Amino acid sequence: MTQLRMPAINQIAISGRLVQDPDFRPMDNGGARLSARIAVNRPYRDRHDDWQEETSFFNIILWQKAAELFAERLHKGTPVFVTGRLRSSNWRDEEDNPHSRVEIQVRHLQLLERDSARIETIETDVIETDAEEQAEGELELAAA
Secondary structure (H helix, E strand, O other): OOOOOOOOOOOEEEEEEEOOOOEEEEOOOOOEEEEEEEEEEEEEEOOOOOEEEEEEEEEEEEEHHHHHHHOOOOOOOOEEEEEEEEEEEEEEOOOOOEEEEEEEEEEEEEEOOOOOOOOOEEEOOOOOOHHHHHHHHHHHHHHO
């Protein structure tokens, strides 16, 4: 019997609005990191046929040039379309309490806000380096 080979797919696409101004951080290795949080609304009908709305929140991360380019363009309320991949991390704080986080590593971000009838799209290369991994660890320690 042959073994089933699952494709390694890790992709996500969402659209929503930033719920706060993004956090831009230049890194010690010369790179840059921009983190933000997006609210995504999903309307649906409940069992009584009334319209309801469910809101989900997602953390997004941009690296390097994309972080620098969007640092001044993104602000609370900016509508965006994001594609990328999910990345999870786990750690323990000083009191040994477990924590986990799932973030979207952005590959493509499109501003949906019209500015003089122009829509901006920037493709990003999400190639994580050891320096980025190390920076992530430093940020997690700082957040704990």
